[in-house]
Amino acid sequence: MTIQGANVTELIEALRTPSADEGTGAVTIGMAVSRVDGRDKVTGQARYAAEYTAEGLLYGVVVSGTIPRGRITAIRADAALAVGGVLEVITHLNRPRIRSFDIFYKDMTAPGGSPFRPLYDDKIAYSGQPVALVVADTFEAARYAARLVEVDYEVEPHATSLAENRERSYTPSRMKAGFTPPPKPKGHADEVWEKATVKIEGEYYSGVEHHNPMEMFASTVIRDADGHLTIYDKTQSSQNSRWYVSHVFGLGKDKVTVRNPYVGGAFGSGLRPQYQLPLAVLAALKLERSVRVVLTRQQMFTFGHRPETLQRVRLAAEADGTLTSIIHEAVAETSRMEDYVEVVVNWSGELYACEHVRLGYHLVDLDHASPMDMRAPGAAHGVYALEVAMDELSYALKMDPLALRLKNYADIDPSRGLPYSTKELRACYQQGAERFGWDKRPLEPGTMREGRELIGWGMATGMWDAMQMFARASAVLHADGSLVVSSAATDIGTGTYTAMSIIAADALGLPLEQVRFQLGDSTLPVAPIEGGSSHVATVGSAVQGVCEKLQRKLFKLAKKLPSSPLAKARFDDIEFSGGALRVSSQPGVAVAITEILAGSGEQRLEEKYLMLPNMLKQMKYQRSTHSAVFCEVRVDPEFGTVRVTRVVSAIAAGRIINAKTARSQIIGGVVWGIGQALHEETLCDHRLGRFMNHSLGEYHVSVNADIHNIDVIFVQEDDRIVSRIGAKGVGEIGLVGVAAAVSNAIYHATGKRVRSTPITPDKLMQ
Structure with missing residues (x-):
């Protein structure tokens, strides 16, 4: 199936009258059903956070700081206030009273530590943080006036390079809810690895990635005559944002309603309220008017990102492919304010059977905004490193990469000895390999060519948690x-x-x-x-x-x-x-x-x-989703360009509720995985401590021309341990393993191993 030109195709499909099995008439779980909200979206009837209005609505535009660390010594706003239509320039010096910022950050979406507080004081924690909010009766006036605000700083030394500060890494002690620290070492991994006759070692680097949902972050605060606030917010939880506003500003629950009926993409960027929400509420409370604040695309790069990560993986095996030692260590960035943590290395103790395992995870605090969850947080990096290392081991053994994984298939959870609630990974391997034609793959790299392009086939395993809340x-x-x-x-x-x-x-x-x-x-x-x-x-x-x-x-x-x-x-x-x-x-x-x-x-x-959730029952099982990703690439060795021409993704994610949207989720995950492998990276100028390519013109994402055939297989699975409807989830699993499969396919095509993402032409041409 090709999704080239999919945007136009999906628009036409959503507009046409659905047939009986596509959204009207009798439906059953598992059918392919068109979106019930599709027509509203493509005809513009669906309204997003920045599309609600109110009488006398004011517009707020954020003024962003320009240094990575220091403090504000002066703010000159006279020129901005002189612009017609400007009502106020809100700063830390004149903002309304705030009851607390800390109280909110006890929920599951926040790291341990002290959160960033917009317009709280004169301290600068990272480049791009908001330092003022210009409020006017038109957006144009506010935007123009924001350019006239002048800010003086006292600059302090900063550190934004993970590699240069790696020696001061530390073990995180303040844990975010949902984070499971690496388990204690099992067996004698280092000793076994040292004595092994077949072993590999590699360092793997993953650069910073930023969310780029099409809907930019926005909050429209509509103030009623009685002071009630109705807030339309770009968020992944209306109740989370409502709780935040109530507690930060000391407002009763009956004084705040938050709505998010439509959200134009998020995948982690909306898990915790972003700074436009408190700024919009600040302005509404101070001026007693309705206010809208929308961040620019450039400002979307000033809060959170997938953290830069360095990993070291060592694997050892017997001559027949039996894994004898797994050592996986990771160092990731966090901010000076919070210990943002991810489950990066734990997957290496869960995916394959092995008696000797040692895992380690450390942080380095830098002068950046706190990282945040981004589709498949932790697994996107951790499984990538493990699966590329497994590919390297397969070549050291002169063994087919799929055969190596089957040799070390885990029938029970290797880390805790628990049975799986369901695990159809073996069927994913079998069905995916058959659909892809894996049995025709030559073992040696660089042996397939068509014209000037080298052809390579790679594969990887994916794994993600199957969670249930209340x-x-x-x-x-x-x-x-x-x-x-x-x-x-x-x-x-x-x-x-x-x-x-x-x-x-x-x-x-x-x-x-x-x-x-x-x-x-x-x-x-x-x-x-x-x-x-x-x-x-x-x-x-x-x-x-x-x-x-x-x-x-x-x-x-x-x-x-x-x-x-x-x-x-x-x-x-x-x-x-x-x-x-x-x-x-x-x-x-x-x-x-x-x-x-x-x-x-x-x-x-x-x-x-x-x-x-029946936790007493669920805790007796390892609950996960699984995938097997098979990938074909074509590489131009002279230009270093890579085309991902074919992907087969076989998914075991419990009972599928809607085959159509679930398939779209996997396709989207594969596209994002291709972007992770080949395109996406936010680059920092460490002299300035600032991300430089903060626009869609310079931050590269996969476009239609980059995406070719994507084939999705849902392996039959029904998990009544995870949920009463048998479903798990497909949001994350579609991404996990894709970047590794692309990387492994590139090696099979070229014989050149690149251990960092994205794999850009300059790396292949070195």
């Missing part, structure tokens, strides 16, 4: 047979609206057009942050639970109807289909849902459900 859902079934299900979930473009609608429609046997799922509002039933590929397993289970409560209520009402055909039926004998309750063995014996409500005199049925 959530609530409510449901209202109306007399006309329509169903409204609600939860404060988020859809960052991954298809949450559609997946939840499918689960509800499948549970009650309703046509999809009769189901509406409400999300993106902090007043709705509690839902977790959308992150870690846990949303479907979590919120989807809550939706299933509340619909099952409606099922039982409907069944009781149906039995009480006069002359009910279901009077003697048992609940276990009933199926919900075609908008009716039917006896499974006698489909003709049925009662329509609308008849049940009419006959019972009910205008609506309501239910609520709290979904709590």
Whole structure:
């Protein structure tokens, strides 16, 4: 399947009337269903955070600092205040009172330490941090005036190079929730490695990457006459942003509502509130007006990023390929303010069976903004290094890379000795290799060529956690047979609206057009942050639970109807289909849902459900998603250019709710993985302590011309340990392993091993 030109194709597809199996009529879990929100998105009916307005709306433009470390000695704003329409220039000297910034940072999205506080004091912690907010009655006036604000600094020495500061690395002690430190050493990894006859050692470097979602970060704060704030925020959790605003500014819960019905991409950048949110609220409180603050594309590079990481991997094996030692150590950057941590090396103790394992993880604090989660945080780097090292070991053994992985296949979790809730990785290997044609791959590198291009085939394994949190859902079934299900979930473009609608429609046997799922509002039933590929397993289970409560209520009402055909039926004998309750063995014996409500005199049925993970049960298992990625590249040895011409990604991620959007998620992950391998890196001028290529013109991402055939296979898997609906998650797993597969394919094509990403032409031509 080619996705070249996919944007136009998807627009046309979303606009046309969907067929019965693509978004209308009866649906069941696993079908390929078009997005229920697709038409609103492509026709402009969907509104994003910066597209809401209010009478008298003001516009805020951020003034960014220009030094990496020091303090502000003076701010001259007279010229800006003289611009027509400018109401205020807010700085740390005149901002409204803030109750606390620290109290918010106790939740799961924040690292340990003291968070960055916008406009809090005169200290400069990193280049680009906000130092002022110009507020005007037009955006143009605010933008122009922001250029007139002059700031003087006292500059202090800074450090922004990971390599130059590696010697002062330390073991993180303040742990972010969700971070699992590397386990204690198992066996005698160093001794075994030293004595091994077949062993490899490599250092692997991954540069800084920045999020570049199409929707820029924005907050529109609409202030009502009574002081209530309705905030439209670019966030992965409306309730997280609401909690933040309430606690930072000392506002009651009833004084703040946050909404994010549509989010134009995030994948980690919206897990914690970014600085435009407190700045917009500051301005709204100070001026008692509605305010909008939108960050520029350049300012999108001034908060968080995937951290720069250096890794060292040593592997040893017997002559038959049996792994005898795994040593994996990583040093990653964090900020001076917070210990941002990722699970980078732990995967090396979990992917393959090995008796001797030692893992290490250290941080170096630099004068950058705190790094933050970015699609498959930790695994994107850690699995990359491990899987390239495994490829290197396969050549040292003169062994097929896939055969090496199968030789060391782990049937139980090697790190804790736990069984897997489900693990169909072996099937991923088998089906992916067969689809790709891996059996035709020559072992020696540099042996396939077509014209001037060298051809290479590489593969890698992917792994990600299968997580579940807690959530609530409510449901209202109306007399006309329509169903409204609600939860404060988020859809960052991954298809949450559609997946939840499918689960509800499948549970009650309703046509999809009769189901509406409400999300993106902090007043709705509690839902977790959308992150870690846990949303479907979590919120989807809550939706299933509340619909099952409606099922039982409907069944009781149906039995009480006069002359009910279901009077003697048992609940276990009933199926919900075609908008009716039917006896499974006698489909003709049925009662329509609308008849049940009419006959019972009910205008609506309501239910609520709290979904709590069964932690006692889940902790007895290793819960993960898995993948096998096979890749073909073509390399021009004279120019050092690489084309990824073919990718097969075989995924085991539990029960797939919507085959169409799930497939799109994997395709998106593969595209991002290709970008990680070949294109994406933010470069810092360490003399200035500043990221330099802070625009889409200079920060390279994969474009349509870079992407060719991507084939996605979903291996059958149903995991009732992870979730009651059998689903795991597909957001992260599509990315993990892709960069390694590309790197390994490049080596197979050229015989040149590049151990750093991105693999740019200059590295191949050296």
